[in-house]
Amino acid sequence: MKRWGESSFEAQLPPETVLAQMEMAVIVCDRFSNIIYSNEFAHELFGFGGEYVGQSVLSLGIAEEDRDQATELARHVLKGGVWEGTFCNVRADGATVYTRAHAVPLRHPSGAVDGVVIFAREALRSNQRDQERYGLLERIGERLAGSLELATTLRQMADTLVPQFADHCFIDLFSGDRLVRRVSRHAAGWSPPPGTWAEVGEPVSYPPGHFCAKAMERRDAVLVEDLVQHRFSAPTTSSRRLGDDMGITSVIAAPLLARGELLGVMSLALSNLSRRPDPHYDGFDRDLVGAIAGRVALAVDNAMLFETERETALAFQKDLLPGDAPPRLDGLKIAWRYEPARPLESHGHGIQTQVGGDWYDVIPLSAGRVGLVIGDVEGRGARAAAVMGQLRAALRAFAQDDKPPAEILRELDEWTRTMGAAHRPRGGEELARPTLVSCTYFVYDAWSRVLSFANAGHDPPLLISDGQVGELEFDSKGAMLGVRGSGVGGEILFNEESRELKPGATLVLYTDGLIDRRPKDDGEYYTREESRRMLREAVAAVADGDVEAIANAAYEAVPGDVDDDVAIVVIRTSAEELAVEQRTFTAEPIMVSEARRMASDTFASWGVDSEQAELACLLVSEVVTNVVLHAANAPAPRREPAMPQVAGLGSGGDPVLSLDEELWDLGMELGRREPATKEFRLRLRRGADALWVEVFDSDLRLPRIRSAGETDEGGRGLYLVDQLATRWGARPTSDGKAVWFELPLTP
Incomplete structure (x- = not known):
């Protein structure tokens, strides 16, 4: 039924008739910028004749210098945006016309964007010269x-x-x-x-x-x-x-x-x-x-x-990250890349990217072990770079204690939350922005090939082994550092895991800028799974190449400009076994000479220079002597006697002792049983440029340098180690401690 006042012509007027009578060009394109509709005014405005359905919108005569702008228009609108601007078009007769265009997304009833609708008119109705002038400005x-x-x-x-x-x-x-x-x-x-x-x-x-x-x-x-x-x-x-x-x-x-x-x-x-x-x-x-x-x-x-x-921020960030050349480490080949995000332009949105907070580090630890970290501070700009620099310094300090990776992350999490609280605005805790950081900390022992690690919400690295490319599986992804400071609450646990890497195995560590928000040609973005797949395929293609080739392939794996900075670290384990020798001794004074003899024989078999070997043997004697003396002087475990139980009084009025007390008295008469003989283990390692000596024992007390007096007979052993060794230290182990020192090898 017609509404009141509605004519039959108006009721049956098709949309095509309305569009045909509009004094404005209407052009509809599909998702691939092909024309699927154009009204009559579009033919007049752009000066083309014939059928243009199915042809590219660029066939409307868009000037060469404006074609990049047309491509950006399509990408912006296909993502749901609205675009308005001026184009220069060259008509079929060679005349130039400036058009003011307004583009909106063409949506399916489901809400998905199916194409682009463009409305266009002349930018200025005047003579050709004036039109060019105003359109140009x-x-x-x-x-x-x-x-x-x-x-x-x-x-x-x-x-x-x-x-x-x-x-x-x-x-x-x-x-x-x-x-x-x-x-x-x-x-x-x-x-x-x-x-x-x-x-x-x-x-x-x-x-x-x-x-x-x-x-x-x-x-x-x-x-x-x-x-x-x-x-x-x-x-x-x-x-x-x-x-x-x-x-x-x-x-x-x-x-x-x-x-x-x-x-x-x-x-x-x-x-x-x-x-x-x-x-x-x-x-x-x-x-x-x-x-x-x-x-x-x-x-x-x-x-x-x-x-x-930006150059100042990049220089600041570059100074906070490791140098261009990775350090030389035994049993590892390393390559790394850091690429800051390039300033990307988006119509109407200006510059989209700044310097980020991606970070990485390689930290030499005791006895040739290596600490490796890759991480990303949430956010961008100077604050993210500053937080990254503080995190790297804090982690390096924590790592020198040689604690397990999970404990290192717990300390770093506490430090991150403390740093976030220090930046909290006064009187407005609800406005505080917590510092969130993802990272994974690895410790690799090239002599045992054991990789220990703990993760804090970071993506797992790629693992190349026996020519196959997969991911190093994490049993627990872990929460990001600083999560407890964000109001989530609850105790955050960081689990330690370990894997044994095969000879020649390669790890590719990376930050999420490598796989996140990489644009396709149609304006959409690759999903993380698509990006991961392309990354694996690119790395697999050069899996037999050196670490530099793998780093380059990883960076170039996913096409399209990045809008976040990218850090990549590639490490490859040695295919050869490294020289190591170890032996366990009883903690007795006579074993000091045995330990020294074992060290001397080992250094000789390794071809170590005689003077260097003599110095190393001297320091071995000092460290072993220190262990033996402390083992001998260590207090015996305290033995608590059973409390006497008064069973009653004897005929003489003396108390009758219980069986426990009688056994105790018997033990006192026979003499107290000595504790089991203590042991220590001496481990020697040789690298390309250094010797490492480690002495393990079950005593939990860590050694310290004493100030010996002129008449003191001892107290100078660790002082000698401190003066003559390149580095030395002690770290706790699961059943005691390890005292270690390093000596350089001269060519």
């Missing part, structure tokens, strides 16, 4: 809005101005007190011969009277409407001759001023390259270029400030 403003990278800013300006408004574009910026050419762009792909006009990167010096010198001196745009009639001083004779040969007809130079500071000069010129009907600028063009120069200068200033801050 609008497009320059749009392109500069989201650019904070200097090279990108300058490139976009040149692409926009040439050839639509100029045949030649030069931008010169001050570097200190020198003017340096940063842009030299020309129409029709032409390039000036060497030795004529200054090339990019070369200094420029304009003589007095030159239009660029006048523009900088007056701090205002200068127009040379007819260069043929104007005599000016060229920088060089060859540049003047080239200008005459090219038929330069008209020039505008404008100073680049930002916040009252002169940054440089921009000059535009017309010549015979484009064969324009009227190759001359006028006063309106001068004012237009002056306005453009003001916008360019502000964008350049912002880009320079951003790059300075």
Whole structure:
């Protein structure tokens, strides 16, 4: 039934009829930017005829310099966004038309984005010259809005101005007190011969009277409407001759001023390259270029400030991370990569990325063991980099105690929560932002090939073994560091695990920037599983290569720009067994000489220099003597007698003792039984550049250096070790302690 007042024509009016009568172009594209509908006005506006359904939207005559913008439009809208901007289109008859476009997503009833709907109209209805002028200013403003990278800013300006408004574009910026050419762009792909006009990167010096010198001196745009009639001083004779040969007809130079500071000069010129009907600028063009120069200068200033801050943050972060070259370690080959996120531009959103908090480290531990860590501080910017630096320093300090990985993570978690509390705003705990960190800490012993580790919410590394690529399985992923400080509550446990790595096995450690939010060509993003699969396939293809090749393949595995920093550490175990010798002795004084003899024989078999071997044997004697003396002087375990039980009184009134007390008295008469003989174990290790000596015993007390007096007979053993060894220390073990020292091997 018709509604009241509704005519039969209106009730049956199809949507196609309405779209056909609109004085606005309506174009519908699928997800692949192919046209599936266009109304009549679109044909008139863009000047094409025939059937365009099924063809790419680029067939509408979008100018070459705007095609990247069209691609960005499609990606942005296919992700559910809305886009508005200006395009330059070349009609079928060769005329140029600037169109103002508004694009929205085409949604399926389910809510999924199926395509793009574009509404377009002329940017300005006036003569062709005025249309180009206003459209140019609008497009320059749009392109500069989201650019904070200097090279990108300058490139976009040149692409926009040439050839639509100029045949030649030069931008010169001050570097200190020198003017340096940063842009030299020309129409029709032409390039000036060497030795004529200054090339990019070369200094420029304009003589007095030159239009660029006048523009900088007056701090205002200068127009040379007819260069043929104007005599000016060229920088060089060859540049003047080239200008005459090219038929330069008209020039505008404008100073680049930002916040009252002169940054440089921009000059535009017309010549015979484009064969324009009227190759001359006028006063309106001068004012237009002056306005453009003001916008360019502000964008350049912002880009320079951003790059300075970013370079400072990168230098700060680089200083906080290990150096470029990994250390030489026995039984391991190491390669690492750190790549900060590149500034990515997104229409209407500006720069999306900053320096992050990814970190990694390789820490030499006692007796040739190695600590390895990979982690990521949540967030970006200077704060994340500062937290990363503090975390690395704290972990290095904790690692020197040689505690198990799980205990190291517990201490690091406590430190992380304490650091987060220190930054909590006063009077507003609900506004506090906790510091959350994911990391895995590994300890690898190259002589036993045992890898011990504990995880705090980090992705497992890849494991390459026997040519197969998989993941090092974690029994427990663990919670991120700082979670308890985020209000989750509850006790966080970090479980220690261990694996024995095969000879030649390789681990690929990485942060989530390698696999997260990598864009596809259609504007969507790869899932983490897709990224992991591509990473495994890329690593498998070079599994037999060296660690550097694997690191490069891992970084390049997932295509697309990254919007987070990436850290990669590749370690490969040695295929050869490392030299080690050990023996267990009873903790008796006579065994000191036996231990020294064993060390001497071992060093001789290893071909150690006699002087070095003698020094090592001396220190072995001192450490073993210290262990034997403490074992002999250690207090005997306290034995508590059973409490006497009074069973009653004897006939003489004396108490009758219980059986326990009678046995105790019997034991006292026979003498107290001595405890079992204590033992110690001596382990010797040889590396490429050092010897390591370890002495294990069951005494939990850690040794310390004593200050021996002149008349004291002992107390100097550890002092000698401290003075003569490269490093020494003691670490707790599951059943006691280990005292160790390191000595260098001279070639």
